[in-house]
Amino acid sequence: DTQLTQSPSSLSASVGDRVSITCRASQGINIWLAWYQQKPGKAPKALINGGSSLESGVPSRFSGSGSGREFTLTISSLQPEDSATYYCQQYSSYPRTFGQGTKVEIK
Amino acid sequence: EVQLVESGGGLVQPGGSLRLSCAASGFTFRSYWMTWVRQAPGKELEWVANIKDDGSNKYYVDSVKGRFTISRDNAKNLVYLQMNSLRVEDTAVYYCARDDSRGFVVWGQGTMVTVSS
Numbered sequence: 001d002t003q004l005t006q007s008p009s010s011l012s013a014s015v016g017d018r019v020s021i022t023c024r025a026s027q028g029i030n031i032w033l034a035w036y037q038q039k040p041g042k043a044p045k046a047l048i049n050g051g052s053s054l055e056s057g058v059p060s061r062f063s064g065s066g067s068g069r070e071f072t073l074t075i076s077s078l079q080p081e082d083s084a085t086y087y088c089q090q091y092s093s094y095p096r097t098f099g100q101g102t103k104v105e106i107k
Numbered sequence: 108e109v110q111l112v113e114s115g116g117g118l119v120q121p122g123g124s125l126r127l128s129c130a131a132s133g134f135t136f137r138s139y140w141m142t143w144v145r146q147a148p149g150k151e152l153e154w155v156a157n158i159k160d161d162g163s164n165k166y167y168v169d170s171v172k173g174r175f176t177i178s179r180d181n182a183k184n185l186v187y188l189q190m191n192s193l194r195v196e197d198t199a200v201y202y203c204a205r206d207d208s209r210g211f212v213v214w215g216q217g218t219m220v221t222v223s224s
Contacts, residue, residue: 043217095169
């Protein structure tokens, strides 16, 4: 199985800050990585696919980069509504796997 | 409007069975793979199973193989998850999602399954 490890597990930042979350895969997954945002009590929302392609309707302050084994989700200017848990997920092989999540809080 | 609506969750005793359903609308259901993802209380997301658009291929996470069965009815725009021999550790919110081959773009609201005596 391909393990995904996210770092950090949580972070606290101020409105307007630039924040980055890293997702490392236990084996190469090319670009087959997606990012999701989940707010409490809600279903996840797709943000990024193919490592760096923004899903329709997602604000441009979100961006993704990386390939192979290391990927990054960046929020260029953190907004109050970005408070959530973020997950990476690989779709290179079965079983599909998710990272353990990164909780983003607003100071 | 593209929509997925899950149903069938509830409280069941260990060793029991439950069948979840997911009703799709607003898109050409027969053209898409479908997936089930679960999330235990306070835990991360876990992919459970998926099924090819025509139902000919199915994949499962090891922890549910032999106990869970995913199926679909393209005439009714429904995907199912039959869960047998349920364990306490199967307690979770179960989401169905449209598998767009670029991740899971459309999600349902989830249905809670509690396995407890």
